[in-house]
Amino acid sequence: MSELQVGLGNNSYTIVIENGLRHRLPEEIKKIYSGSKIAIVTDNNVGMYYGSQLESGLQAAGYETVLITLPAGEHTKDFMVLPRIYDQLLDFQLTRDELIIALGGGVIGDVTGFAASSYLRGVPFIQIPTSLLAQVDSSIGGKVGVDLARGKNLVGAFYQPKKVFIDPQMLDTLPDHYFRDGMGEVIKYGCIKNAAFFDFLKTMHTREELMLHIEDILYTCCDIKRRVVETDEKDTGERMLLNFGHTIGHALETYTDYSKYSHGEAITIGMVAITRLSEKKGITKPGTADEIEALAKQIGLPTEFQVGEWDSFLAIMTLDKKNLGDHLKVILLKEIGESIIQNESISFFDDLERIV
Template identity: 55%
Template sequence: MKLDIDLAHSSYDIIIEKGIFSKLSDEIKKVFTGNKIFILTDKNVDKFYGDIVIKELETAGYEINKLVLEPGEETKAFFTLPKVYDELLNFKLTRSDLILTLGGGVIGDLGGFVAATYLRGVSFIQCPTTLLAQVDSSVGGKVGVDLDRGKNLVGSFYHPKKVIIDPNVLETLSDRVFNDGMAEVIKYGCIKDKEFFYKLLNYKNKEEVMNNIEYIIHNCCKIKKEVVEMDEKDTGERMKLNFGHTIGHALEQHYNYSKYTHGEAVAIGMYEITKISESYGETEKGTADIIKNILIKYNLPYKLDVDINEIKEAMKLDKKNINKKLNLIFIDKIGKSKIVQRVLKNE
């Protein structure tokens, strides 16, 4: 399966194909004519795919260097950047060379930010290895790092030359990491696609999900592609992709990224924001319960275990906070979303 993203200053393909990592060089050659490739990955991914990818690329004649980082959100931080830049300088990477991000959202976001800033911009290709990265963070050009006071507060819009997705790599994910990605999959149904939402709700088990995984990834990427093409710089329609994220990001930060995965925090955010919007009369009654049911089905949390006033300061630092008003994403009902401005006050 193939999708093309067509933007004013950039266009690239998303390739979704089981087993494509075994012919990675063929896809790279379509967009890259240089010789040096720098692979950025983490220990979890390297254990399964590092040697396979290096062997395939070296056999095709590329000169390869690899940096393996610690897994986890803590790595997506400013202090990691000098280490990566040093490795690029030691490898003598130039603007005619390539960075390849092999990993989940942390590696993709960090590697993309490095690509955007090193020598004022070098080419990169995304090879996302988690479901969350495949359906969300690898597509759309958002790259960045976290600060102590909040997530993704430093970053840029910088698009890859290509996104190469091999659904087979999901077989090596733990159930928790797989379900983490399902939270973002569910989000797409909530905001844009009622039929898709109810398909997800009706799948019998993980085996049935995996039997339909190419369709699931393709549908999520298709929705994101259409939104990004409409609003690349996140000033309007694209904000809807952050449904559940305002509370989710604040919750992640509250626990120093140690208690909840990103998807788990977003799951809680989707349920909690829908309870709030129902209480305002902005959302069809019973919608929060429908969301709760699908989150339970995919072993995702839904209940906020902290007083919302404790995380409101972090919510105010959200990038959607403009002129002291926070753009919150509500859904009218499953499949239909909207942006609503609210002033956050401690209660």
């Protein structure tokens, strides 16, 4: 078992990483929650494997539970899904002293966390991430929210969980597509903070090899994010480095209505594209984009894209939540392992169409 403490004063919490942890969740929850009611929010894919198992275990431990099951997929991370969650919490008569559990991937974690932050002005919640992307990234740091039609993550809050429980064995039921998707975020951590970790990933050629080292991979990624979040909880400085590849990636997801690329695929494309652009501008060490692209292709992630209406695509980027005033906070690499934040206007992307 590995543990990491996210030190945020009164909002501090522990990340626990342990194979088989799912079997001990009721007793672990007993250690931190003495109330009577727990609402579990999941999706229909994750619920099929783990929803009833968790609910039965919690009931055997003496809790009264409700299982709220949402459709799987990015379209569930929508503002209009919130009333459905609120209604079921109200029917369950959950009070602000009780507990909500997010059991699922990044979508479930984000929408559940935002529901928890806003229902009765704030109810404690726990993250139990079941996808690779959620285990290495979205379950940690307290960024919760939903999408609007005009862009991704435009409504949300900073609301830290009470604890994060990560069982790497839950990845065994994850389809290959979503495992690769999570690897996009894993690559990101090597790019922005840890060249040695990036080089280690280059030695991994199959999912089986990666799973042999998965606890170390999860720990490395979670530790990087933990340290960044402790420095900048509210995303006004260093935490923006975690958005490497996301300005283009989020715009690509929105432009294609979340139907062509998964999140990890979109940010991988974004990492390669923005690095090619910054190489051309003399900011990034030549050959860096080729390194990222080679690793992405080795894992099976896409690295190229086409856009029909560039004006529309660029307009979506201007709505990015990192757009402050007339400037966009652009995350770039000096080289693998060294990232920077740079103030740019949208004109920074004028040559993007010619290099993708």
